[in-house]
Amino acid sequence: MAEMTTGGMTTGGMTPGRMPWWAWAWPLVAWGVLLATFAIGKGTVLIAAAAIVLIATVFSAVYHAELVAHRIGEPFGTLVLALSVTVIEVALIVSVMIGGGPDGEALARDTVFAAVMIILNGLVGLSLLIGGARHHEQGFQAQGASAALAVLTALMALSLVLPNFTTSAAGPEFSVSQLAFAGIMSLVLYCTFVFIQTVRHRDYFLSEEDPDGSLEIHAPRPTATAALTSAGLLLVALVAVVALAKVLTPSIRAGVAGAGAPDAVVGIVIAAVVLLPEGLAALRAARLNRLQTSMNLALGSALASIGLTIPAVAAISIILGTPLALGLGAKDEVLLAVTLFVSLMTLGTGRTTVLQGVIHLVILAAFLFLAVVP
Numbered sequence: 001m002a003e004m005t006t007g008g009m010t011t012g013g014m015t016p017g018r019m020p021w022w023a024w025a026w027p028l029v030a031w032g033v034l035l036a037t038f039a040i041g042k043g044t045v046l047i048a049a050a051a052i053v054l055i056a057t058v059f060s061a062v063y064h065a066e067l068v069a070h071r072i073g074e075p076f077g078t079l080v081l082a083l084s085v086t087v088i089e090v091a092l093i094v095s096v097m098i099g100g101g102p103d104g105e106a107l108a109r110d111t112v113f114a115a116v117m118i119i120l121n122g123l124v125g126l127s128l129l130i131g132g133a134r135h136h137e138q139g140f141q142a143q144g145a146s147a148a149l150a151v152l153t154a155l156m157a158l159s160l161v162l163p164n165f166t167t168s169a170a171g172p173e174f175s176v177s178q179l180a181f182a183g184i185m186s187l188v189l190y191c192t193f194v195f196i197q198t199v200r201h202r203d204y205f206l207s208e209e210d211p212d213g214s215l216e217i218h219a220p221r222p223t224a225t226a227a228l229t230s231a232g233l234l235l236v237a238l239v240a241v242v243a244l245a246k247v248l249t250p251s252i253r254a255g256v257a258g259a260g261a262p263d264a265v266v267g268i269v270i271a272a273v274v275l276l277p278e279g280l281a282a283l284r285a286a287r288l289n290r291l292q293t294s295m296n297l298a299l300g301s302a303l304a305s306i307g308l309t310i311p312a313v314a315a316i317s318i319i320l321g322t323p324l325a326l327g328l329g330a331k332d333e334v335l336l337a338v339t340l341f342v343s344l345m346t347l348g349t350g351r352t353t354v355l356q357g358v359i360h361l362v363i364l365a366a367f368l369f370l371a372v373v374p
Helices: 021-040 044-072 076-099 104-135 142-164 176-200 224-258 264-287 291-307 309-320 330-347 354-372
Strands: 003-006 009-012
Touching: 021 044, 021 224, 044 076, 044 224, 044 264, 076 104, 076 224, 076 264, 076 291, 076 309, 104 142, 104 264, 104 291, 104 309, 104 330, 104 354, 142 176, 142 291, 142 330, 176 291, 176 309, 224 264, 264 291, 264 354, 291 309, 330 354
Parallel strands: none
Antiparallel strands: 003 009
8 A cells, every 4th residue: 555654654655646546445435335234234245345344444544644644743643543543442332332231341441451452562562573673773762651651550550450449339340439530530641641742742752863753754745635635534434444343343242252252352352453553553663763653653542542431431331320340350450560560661761672572572462362261
């Protein structure tokens, strides 16, 4: 697929002013498949087609999100993908919560936890491995990474660990007032981080080789018209992805149950789907020796995943009166603690090699294996 530069995210080879056909065609095909499922039902052929079109539409969303990000520049540009991913994640979780079902109350916890583990271990690990293999050693701003990890640690502890130790409600749940407090504080932390990232300490999140965020590698800055067009198509693509994923969710859950895997695997599958756009952009940036952008994307996505998803599902839970289990099990708490501790060590110096990448990928392998074989 065509490539272009997006505030450090390079996807070169695009003809200025011209949009590749697949960037607008796949979202339209996705809506066609959706209409077909409503008209004639969810047959095997349509389910298979929906899965293929879903992935293709995600690639289209990547293109449009990166073009918009390139137009507005860094570090604001990385927020576009982070918020796009969160919109998809929240929509999927809320749709399942509203739909009910015995496993809906734990889906938010499972999806958010899976997203953080996939990002901090899978996405960060692959970025460090790919970048280190190609460029030997890479650097980024340690201040920005440390700030993001500090906020992420507070968010995870407040939302996914504390529910196991409070006494107002039984089990791994908050009481209504505690849930409201956790949601509000999560939103406060995330908004404060965004303010620090984009205004007060913007330099912490810009490459040392590109201190003003203006370095561009292949493509010229898109026109305002092109950016607005892509913003509209990004919205169309994201809504299509959400709707297609909703169509596929029953099949995913049936497949997981048929394989004899725990229900938590459904959350992993959902997290993997919604993180695909940002993951592709982050890996591409690392390959092109733009590790700062890669870390902005990865850590920003993790923060948005929990900092915005938890307040959203908390509000839905309170309004609809649906139960919401947030507390992690003992095994997952250990994996979370290891992940955060290792992340502080591997990202704390601002210099990375393939070793750090392998360490994170091993932790991800342990998480995935133990999710299937608890």
